[in-house]
Amino acid sequence: MAKDKYDTAILNGLPVREDASGKAVVEEGAKVHPWRIGKHTKGKLGKPGQIFLTEQNQKVVLVSVEKLAFKDRHDYTPMGRFTKETMDLNDKI
Template sequence: MAKDKYETAILFGKPLQEDASGQLFVEPNEKVHPWRIGKHTKGKLIGPGQVFLTEQNQKVLLVRVEALAFKNRHDYQPMGRFTKVVLPLAEEKSE
């Protein structure tokens, strides 16, 4: 890979909410949104279930990863950084 290029991938995720106890959960019927790995993305991709942060520090649950051609990277909003937090994919608030 040329030195001016970097790994790219589309990250499909659902924004997370936090309850009064600090537990993270996905709102029922939350839609999946795409982001991409950017040039300045920090952390390491673990895989589905991982929590990542957007550039605005919104926590997102990663549900799937797809390949992205470097030339198409500007079609998607870059994410901020990966965390080491991994949640079950079926994570939903139960009441």
């Protein structure tokens, strides 16, 4: 890979919020939205259920990952950083 290129992927996720006990829950009426890994994305991509932050610090739970050609990266909004926080998708969706 050229030094000016970086790994890209589409991250499909649902916005989450914290409930009164501080547990992450999917926002009511939330729809899956795509983001992408950006040049300055921090952290490591995990598996569905991982929570990441958008560039505006909105928490999002990862639902699925798709391949993304480097040349198509500008069609998607970059996300900010991955966290080590996770949630069980079976309970939330």
